[in-house]
Amino acid sequence: MLLQDGCAAVVHLSSCHHLSEFGQAVCRCLQMRPAFSTVHHGYELRFLNTGMLCTVFLKLSCQVVSPQLDTMTQMDYKYSLLGPAIDDYRKRPLLLQVDNTPMNPFAVLEVKRDALKRSNNSGCFCKIRVYGVLFGLAVMFVIMASYVLNGDKKGLLLTPSPYHFTTLVNPGLFAFNLSSEKDYAHIKLVVKSIKSKVDFGSSRHIPELKALIKTDPHMFSVIPHKFLPGIKNPCWYEEYTGNRTSDPYRTNMYGRYSRRFRTVFQHLRSSFHKHLLYRKKKLYRMRCLPYFYIIGQPKCGTTDLYDRLRRHPDVKFTTFKEPHWWTRKRFGIIRLSEGVHDPYPVEDYLDLFDQAAYQIQGNLTANDRGYPSHPNIIIGEASASTMWDNNAWVYFYDNTSEGEPPFLIQDFIHAVQPDARFIVMLRDPVERLYSDYLYFGIANKSAEDFQEKVSESLQLFEGCLMEYTMRSCVYNTTVNNAMPVRLQVGLYIVYLMDWLKVFNRDQILLLRLEDHASNRKYTMHKVFDFLGLGPLTKEKESEITESPASNTRRPADKNLGPMLAITKEILRDFYTPFNAKLAKVLQNDSFLWENR
Template sequence: MTDISQLASKLPGVLTYLQPLGPGIKESPEFPGMPDPCAGPKRMTGVEDILCMKPPTFLPDYKNPCWHDDNTFRCLPYFHLIGMCKSATSDLFKRLHMHPDIIPNRGIFGKEIWYWSWRRFETTGKFGKFKMGMTLKEFTNHFFTTKLQTTDTNGKHNKITGNGDPMDFWDRFRESNLPQNTPGADELLWTTPYAVRHVNPNVKLLLMLRDPVERLYSHYFHGCYGKSAHSFHDHVVISIERWKACTSSHSIRHCIYDQPFSKTLPAPIFTSFYIVHLLEWLKAFPREQILIFRNEDYTVDIKGTMTDIFRFLDRSPTTTFLTQMANMAPFFESKKRKSAGPMLPETKRLLVELYRPYNEQLAAFLGDERFAWRDASFATA
């Protein structure tokens, strides 16, 4: 945690959880520096209490994390693509599913189940056509367990499956509804990464990041915030003004994760503060458990990027397979973004000024200058 602590000193309020526990507070045996989530009274919110659930014991002869729950065979994902929205995550998943050992799930595009950040928290009503208040067991029902039970020619259970909800990297808006969080608190204490780690501690996490300015522009149209480059400019100006007002009296983390405040922003600028979102996941997971790569590198070298990903997932694709996969047509092109045309130069200048210090902190932390995006929007004269 030393590196994170040093970085947090340069970004006040990002990692306030590092403050010492108060007197008489029992420390979590699983997450050092955090209070025990199961000690003392908890609220009844209707949200399943995953942090105090006994985690499953996975079968040792399966590559994928699976277990027997009485008479039901259940599995969790071997890997989780946690982000980032509008960075070609669906395109990536389509290529991953070409591998014979990787099984799609029953979600959207064989990828998205919307469980960790959305469906488990909303306990009443529906989100589109989906029932809310999903439990962990209902989440496991979205994986093709019969296919995961098949064996290879050596009798090994080597099939794996994944989950790919790109909002999981940044969307903490419903997490005040966790039993361990205090209503009205200025900051969240417990967040989704802890729950993921508790039930699936060895899950492999994939994170694809894209130039935060250009990604935000795509996110804006995808989320139907507006319809033109001019509306985007006007909404960015308003959002930055309100962002500065919030951060003048609250921590950065509060302003990013506070849902009432986020609803006042006509452009979702809070999504592109990558270093803040990454540190939230690094509270629960070691750095080596997250493979971080750029959309820009993936786009120009699909074969090379996919080779790195398969190595991380402990899969061994053939050269022929990699070539076929790299030659697959792009999965999706945003018609809304294309019809809007390029971003206005004055908008880009505002966003470059906003995000540059956070990019530089991200690049320094990762030890990789590519994540400053000086080859894209943040090029210096």
């Protein structure tokens, strides 16, 4: 394969020994070699292996000469670092084959011209300069827009490098108009293919405690094996090694990146030292973990549930609803658009619960016997990513099995807190996906655009299933980042079955948003009973159950109207086998969402 300046090509190779130097470089990457670079005929070839992809960022469009095809083909790489943010669907990348081997749509190679080499073709050089300028302007615009429009949301605008990997697929796949009978028939076949590969029979291997400790020894050294007796919430005393004038929150990463947390820490700082316990010439501070977690799912009513629960006098949350420590901050992911920073230590996470710990400690010290008069104060945490977001695993754990993560978030929570309780709020996954699109979408949202993104995502998911197991594709970071809508978040049963592998069924309360919306009093009573909370006065109960709903759809999004009927039909067909398994496991047919 011959490449001109700035080109990139996609290849799939089954063996290396008979290939040229160029082909061998590609093949080494595909055969699980770590990141490396080489120079071939003046081109700098840079590779990054992720276990599934060989990929790097592409700078601009180019011409590719294929000896097999004997043609020159203009290529435009929509699926690069800025893939999800670019809406120009008119140009599509071309899949090439080498040695007549079928194409792997999840392998990408960047070829960058050595700066010291110059092309003899002045026309090509001028074209490259023009493309380079235009590309630079486009990048600047998209990055600026991401900061202005995305804010603190974990949106879909940009995906961080190196956490987003280029995915190129056949140009004929994504230029779809479902109003066309031919295109509609093709997408139906895609869904049929996906459903034929749905398999709930495989079970994951539960890692041993020793293996978990090895991945994060510091966290396990901070959190004790046993908690204080006589109180409901998991708490303990930790020796404080600072002096009485030091700032305990000075290095907290949450405060560094969030103005809201800085304000909270300023308040906590003013009363921190008076809450220190002095025993045997040492200072101690109370530390607490949450008693319960609202773990999912996004756009299923978790914010409304959080707002109502925090009105209960015995329930305490952090000021910020979603710390995302277990899924993101622990790995150094602050915002999805900003790449990776230093990981947040567990102490920074525990700091978020200091205000609640003060109240629990106050109850302890107020009682002569050392037991609180109000033992039912509990702490909650409501990161809606906890149930499903394991996207960081591929970058930190290298011992994979069939492309599936060796460790999941629930493994670590169970290891330090086996008695924790979890609340899951679900809704019709078809409606969840559209709500997710409207909430996180930035510009040019429409039912037609949603339709196109659904088609694209379905085909990416099907492409993964051609080579990997269903669980592997659900947890596959590359596929998840490449899909313009988050289809995988609605595959509730896949995540639930993995949670039930480590926690008992009675530790997880599952609710439906549809039931909550129609009868909040009923669902809130279920939550109160599940958490073992005491009775409320009628006035307080009315305040909790009758307050307006939180985080509802914005007026501008309501004006877009519902999704297209044909899109709904396709999505309902896609989610049907997953809903059926969910209803069977829960022995509750309402989770089929058939009457909608």
